[in-house]
Amino acid sequence: MTTRAQFDKVSLAFETPKGRLNVVEDVSYDINDGDFIAVIGPSGCGKTTMMSMLAGFQKPTTGSVLFDGQPVAGPGPERGVIFQEYGVFPWLTVKQNIAFGLTLRANHVAAGERDLICDHYLGLMGLSDFANSYPKHLSGGMRQRLAIARAYAVKPQFLLMDEPFGALDAQTRSNMQNLLLKVLQTEGKTVMLITHSVEEAIYLASRIVVVTARPARIRQIIDVPFAYPRDESIQERPEFGELRSYIKHLVMDEYRAQQAQMRPVSFSE
Amino acid sequence: MDGAGVRRFGLGLIPWVGAILLWYAVRWSGFVNTSLIPAPHQVAAKFVELLTKEGLLIDIFASTRRVFFGVSLGILVAVPVGFLLGWYRPARTFADPMINFFRALPPIALIPLVIVYFGVDELAKLVILFYASFFSGVIVMYEGVSQITPLYIRVAQTLGANQTEIFRKVIIPLTVPHILTALRVALGVAWATLVASELIAAQRGLGAMIQNASTYFLLDVIYVGIICIGLIALIMDMILRKITARLLVWQDRAIA
Ligand SMILES: Nc1ncnc2c1ncn2[C@@H]1O[C@H](COP(=O)(O)OP(=O)(O)OP(=O)(O)O)[C@@H](O)[C@H]1O
Ligand SMILES: [Mg+2]
Numbered sequence: 107m108t109t110r111a112q113f114d115k116v117s118l119a120f121e122t123p124k125g126r127l128n129v130v131e132d133v134s135y136d137i138n139d140g141d142f143i144a145v146i147g148p149s150g151c152g153k154t155t156m157m158s159m160l161a162g163f164q165k166p167t168t169g170s171v172l173f174d175g176q177p178v179a180g181p182g183p184e185r186g187v188i189f190q191e192y193g194v195f196p197w198l199t200v201k202q203n204i205a206f207g208l209t210l211r212a213n214h215v216a217a218g219e220r221d222l223i224c225d226h227y228l229g230l231m232g233l234s235d236f237a238n239s240y241p242k243h244l245s246g247g248m249r250q251r252l253a254i255a256r257a258y259a260v261k262p263q264f265l266l267m268d269e270p271f272g273a274l275d276a277q278t279r280s281n282m283q284n285l286l287l288k289v290l291q292t293e294g295k296t297v298m299l300i301t302h303s304v305e306e307a308i309y310l311a312s313r314i315v316v317v318t319a320r321p322a323r324i325r326q327i328i329d330v331p332f333a334y335p336r337d338e339s340i341q342e343r344p345e346f347g348e349l350r351s352y353i354k355h356l357v358m359d360e361y362r363a364q365q366a367q368m369r370p371v372s373f374s375e
Numbered sequence: 376m377d378g379a380g381v382r383r384f385g386l387g388l389i390p391w392v393g394a395i396l397l398w399y400a401v402r403w404s405g406f407v408n409t410s411l412i413p414a415p416h417q418v419a420a421k422f423v424e425l426l427t428k429e430g431l432l433i434d435i436f437a438s439t440r441r442v443f444f445g446v447s448l449g450i451l452v453a454v455p456v457g458f459l460l461g462w463y464r465p466a467r468t469f470a471d472p473m474i475n476f477f478r479a480l481p482p483i484a485l486i487p488l489v490i491v492y493f494g495v496d497e498l499a500k501l502v503i504l505f506y507a508s509f510f511s512g513v514i515v516m517y518e519g520v521s522q523i524t525p526l527y528i529r530v531a532q533t534l535g536a537n538q539t540e541i542f543r544k545v546i547i548p549l550t551v552p553h554i555l556t557a558l559r560v561a562l563g564v565a566w567a568t569l570v571a572s573e574l575i576a577a578q579r580g581l582g583a584m585i586q587n588a589s590t591y592f593l594l595d596v597i598y599v600g601i602i603c604i605g606l607i608a609l610i611m612d613m614i615l616r617k618i619t620a621r622l623l624v625w626q627d628r629a630i631a
Contacts, residue, residue, distance in 0.1 A: 161529075161533060162532075163529060180532070181532040182533075183533065183535030186533060186534075187529075187530070187533040189526065189530065191526055193527055193529070193530040195545070196626070196627070197548040197625045198548075198625070206531070206544070207534035207535060209544075210534060210540055211535075211537065212535030212536070212537065240624065240625040241625075242626070242627045256534070257533075257534075260534055260535065
């Protein structure tokens with residue numbers, strides 16, 4: 107198994123007007139080819155910051171982040187990113203948004219092929235009826251699906267997904283999860299996914315990284331004992347339930363720690 | 376025009392009719408000496424007379440041309456300069472005080488200097504209008520550009536866009552709205568500065584017409600001149616708004 111990405115004793119601190127803010131602290135783990143890593147932890151603890159170092163938007167203060175053995179120098183099309191804020195281009199129609207990556211020189215997609223790829227992902231994401239609409243006419247969930255379609259369309263080997271299904275209703279969310287599993291099955295990608303849902307993490311991931319309240323350190327890395335291909339039936343298995351309550355406890359712990367941190371004055375209990 | 380269009384047009388007409396009625400009312404109320412306020416119909420008659428006998432169209436054309444070239448040149452320079460200032464924060468810290476200094480100077484105060492350096496010909500008027508358009512446009516541009524979020528650029532980078540592609544496919548579309556706003560602001564300021572610029576020995580032009588009329592106390596001519604300036608500025612703004620709506624269909628607006 108080859109190591110795709112590596113966090114090696116990574117720490118990151120932001121200089122803010124109020125002083126130094128440690129956001130990521132001494133994080134080390136490897137992501138191997140074909141891995142599906144889910145990162146889970148309380149809001150504001152530093153998950154997005156951790157991911158953006160691998161995406162190439164932020165440099166670690168100490169330690170190093172490697173991709174294919176090289177320190178990450180900047181963003182690139184081999185690392186597709188689905189941003190927490192979606193970032194769909196408001197000046198392009200739905201179809202033009204999906205086509206955006208395909209028209210770039212780096213991706214070498216022939217003009218004749220683009221239409222087919224666009225139509226494929228429009229259908230997959232249930233956006234066909236809105237192909238020529240502008241994003242201002244889309245709901246939050248549709249924008250999220252559009253951002254997913256746009257990232258999938260250029261077929262990156264490595265996907266970084268920051269709460270990609272957060273804005274979706276339960277039904278669409280589970281459709282999107284199954285679709286992602288199918289895409290991975292056929293295209294063999296490596297994924298790093300940030301989520302707040304323990305069920306989603308167990309259902310999708312091969313390994314779950316539970317991170318602490320800010321600064322994000324590794325609380326525990328948990329191997330998920332289910333083989334791929336998976337389907338919804340695993341959610342009924344007793345191991346699934348046990349794992350879920352175990353991880354929920356860890357996450358709850360850190361959630362409380364984060365709450366305590368954010369409280370300006372401490373109350374006597 | 377469809378039904379809604381007719382209604383919007385009718386609604387837009389109401390304040391004008393109101394203004395004219397008020398104008399008559401002030402005249403007839405007796406509070407003001409009627410010789411100081413020509414009646415709307417007298418102004419209208421003067422308008423027709425100037426149009427047919429005095430070549431009002433030549434004045435309109437002269438002024439419109441000055442505004443057009445002044446604004447075009449001003450915006451042509453303001454767009455790249457404003458863009459650079461908005462894009463590179465250090466450049467802004469460096470140039471901001473100076474731009475605000477020059478912007479605060481009323482163009483009319485510069486007229487003596489402009490005459491010294493640029494003479495009294497067309498060039499001098501163009502310089503004044505250029506000055507006014509540039510400084511109003513550049514501020515709109517850089518305020519707008521500095522508010523562009525890096526998110527879209529990041530998205531483009533993760534999809535594989537290189538520097539030129541980011542510029543062509545992301546930065547330009549995000550800049551167009553600010554260029555159009557800068558154009559509209561500059562146009563308004565340029566029309567407001569026109570009369571001052573035509574203080575410089577202008578033979579023709581609406582501003583020149585107003586000034587000549589004021590020496591002979593021809594109030595009706597002054598009224599015609601003012602109304603013409605207002606109307607042409609309004610028409611130009613409407614055209615720009617139409618173009619803006621066309622180019623920016625994608626924008627989220629409260630009103631369609
Ligand atoms: N550029 C920055 N400058 C200063 N502070 C920052 C910056 N980016 C993030 N932070 C701070 O770092 C902390 C972690 O932010 P981050 O976005 O990584 O959290 P997160 O775990 O992704 O949260 P969420 O689950 O809510 O998305 C926050 O307290 C945030 O305010
Ligand atoms: Mg986040």
